[in-house]
Amino acid sequence: MRIIPAADVIEAVATMCMESNVELPADVWAKFRECAAREESPSAKEIFRQLLENADLAKETRLPLCQDTGLAVLFVDLGEDCRVEGGLRAAINEGVRKGYKDGYLRKSACDPFTRKNTGDNTPAIIHIDLVPGDKLKIFFMAKGGGSENMSRVTFLSPAQGWPGIKDFVVRRVAEAGPNPCPPTVIGVGIGGNAELSAIIAKKALMRSLDDVHPDPDIAAKEKELLDAINELGIGPMGLGGKTTSLGVKIAVAPCHLASLPLAVNVQCHSSRHREVIL
């Protein structure tokens, strides 16, 4: 059994919190440039210009890209032949605490009733999967509230099938309009059950914007959804344009005979994520 020192996990998580909030992932940066070049409307061009300038400035000054530095969401693949000294969850939360403090990041976690801030952005939202091997892989996402609020979980009737799924997702994006800071990234979880559809939709957002789903049928569905969403014309910041979303990422899981669970997780243009293997 490999023992991973807690300090290694704490350091790795703290670094991901700080880095992801000041430096836009390369895939998002590239997608901004690609989409900006396609836009014709002056307002869409201007928003992309500001977003690119913001990303440059954040990287240079170490000021966060966005003031909503998010709830810390982590997906962990824990090898069955390793363990973290002192406990994995404790180490991750300590890393989040440290990253949000040392990085001058905003603490956005609060009690749902009293709305009292927990003060250190913990507890993080942590999903742990056991996998073969002795490695620890941690995906980190800083998830903003404005885009998360636009997310939904629903249950379609199996008879509604793909047309029903497509209709729900596109309508969701249409209704969200300018609220989640478009251009967005849309995570779609199809199947599973109430909680699994939501979890896979969120995890799908960890994929790089430029990757193509390995299943050609799903890859085609992602493109079909993205095209339909961009036909809406909402555009950057809701001011009109060709880019309402930067990408659609679908994840699928088997479900009950009676159900067609569907989750839509909306991510904003400030799609901040990192991963590390220890």
Place this chain on the structure above:
Amino acid sequence: MSTTYKLTTPLTDEDVCKLVIGDVVLLTGTIYTARDAAHKRLVESLDKGETLPFDLKGALIYYVGPTPAPPGRPIGAAGPTTSYRMDSYAPRLHSLGLKATIGKGKRSDEVKAALTAHKAVYFGATGGAGALLSQCIKAARVIAYEDLGPEAIRELTVVDFPLLVINDATGGELYVKPKLDM
């Protein structure tokens, strides 16, 4: 054709009434931050007949919860938060003299009606451009509800803060309607 105006605070009826959707305003002066929890307290204070921590007459409220100021800077990243969560509070504040709010995203019909009734506007700032917008903030100080942390009310001194008129005082709205013809 949209026009660019340079305006200074406090805003007057005249300032507000010339603005139409799509106009750009470069704002200089003093604005106040308030979001969810601060609005709740402001309205509770009004219910109790207390005086508010700042004068609403001609004022602008910026819906923002900034990141902590790093050493050597007045404030951290400071872009807008989604405005609809403040919709239930805004009409009352407009009726007491608030001239504008700054945020992102759609407003309710009640808010739009209040803008017309009380000669006020809703400005959009670019969501997720927190580092960029922070450059226009020259000073910041907490003036109320310090215990709310990022949600405390701050007085911000801004210079040429870039704003876009989303809803004007005549009922106009800049956001595009999604083309939904499935």
